[in-house]
Amino acid sequence: MNAAVIDKQQVAASFSRAAATYDQVAALQRNVGGNLLSRLPDTLKVEQLADIGCGTGYFTRALAEHFAKPVLGLDIAEGMLHYAREHSTSSITWLAADAEALPLRSVSQDLLFSSLALQWCPQLPLALSEAYRVLRPGGCMAFNTLVEGTLGELRDAWQAVDGFVHVNRFMPVGPLQEMLADAGFERWHCEIEQHVLYYGQLSELTHELKALGAHNLNTGRPSGLTGRARLRALTAAYEARRQSAGLPATYQVAQILLFKGLDQV
Ligand SMILES: C[S@@+](CC[C@H](N)C(=O)[O-])C[C@H]1O[C@@H](n2cnc3c(N)ncnc32)[C@H](O)[C@@H]1O
Secondary structure, three states, X not given: OOHHHOOHHHHHHHXXXXXXXXXXXXXXXXXXXXXXXXXXXXXXXXXXXXXXXXXXXXXXXXHHHHXXXXXXXXXXXXXXXXXXXXXOOOOEEEXXXXXXXXXXXXXXXXXXXXXXXXXXXXXXXXXXXXXXXXXXXXXXXXXXXXEOOOOHHHHHHXXXXXXXXXXXXXXXXXXXXXXXXXXXXOEEEEEEXXXXXXXXXXXXXXXXHHHHOOOOOOOOOOOOOOOHHHHHHHHXXXXXXXXXXXXXXXXXXEEEEEEOOOOOO
């Protein structure tokens, strides 16, 4: 997604509203973040670390346990931080923060972890340059983000109904890789993972997106309620994609490791 189409205040408000429901529907998010965790190199020496866009804090707690170090949980949504604080121990410090303007000292962190948060940044290069600034030499930024093709079935089904943007726009892989190459890191890897979820009914998918706080926040989205006739048309268009396992919803995830300095594999 990009600067023209993301309103950070709306993003924060939407995720704050979803804090109490997020964990109940976040199976894909657990899976994708777990895959990122398992990619962290064993050789990484970690004293200071932060989880950017920590949400309810699931991976912040996992990082605190894995490294046995105090962790910073950073998020733009106060509601998420409040929920995370209530469900965690004291080895984690929770802080309201924007990934594009980190309230952290330069050259202070060994690991920055971020799962499924940076697709909400209007300017990913800004978040990457902030990461580079706060990392120590030998440090690593591990993040994943959604790329083009994500929720493509829903986008196409809406396209068949009207011309509005109903699905968040996700960056194509080529421009993402250019941003990674230009971010100043001495070494980086990017791998694309595809996940396909199946639903019995379209409403299960749309309710899940709402419970995650991840429903459409693009400008150009239609205002007001979705009329019954349009919902029927959308359902019919999506039903045309039904498979034996159900209605598919595809997620394309870029799993990325960025290394500052040359001494990490
Ligand atoms: C899909 S949730 C992921 C939460 C958590 N990382 C997980 O995997 O369960 C995305 C989170 O990113 C946060 N977020 C979005 N934009 C952000 C920004 N610019 N800076 C910091 N956090 C942001 C949201 O508030 C939300 O809590």
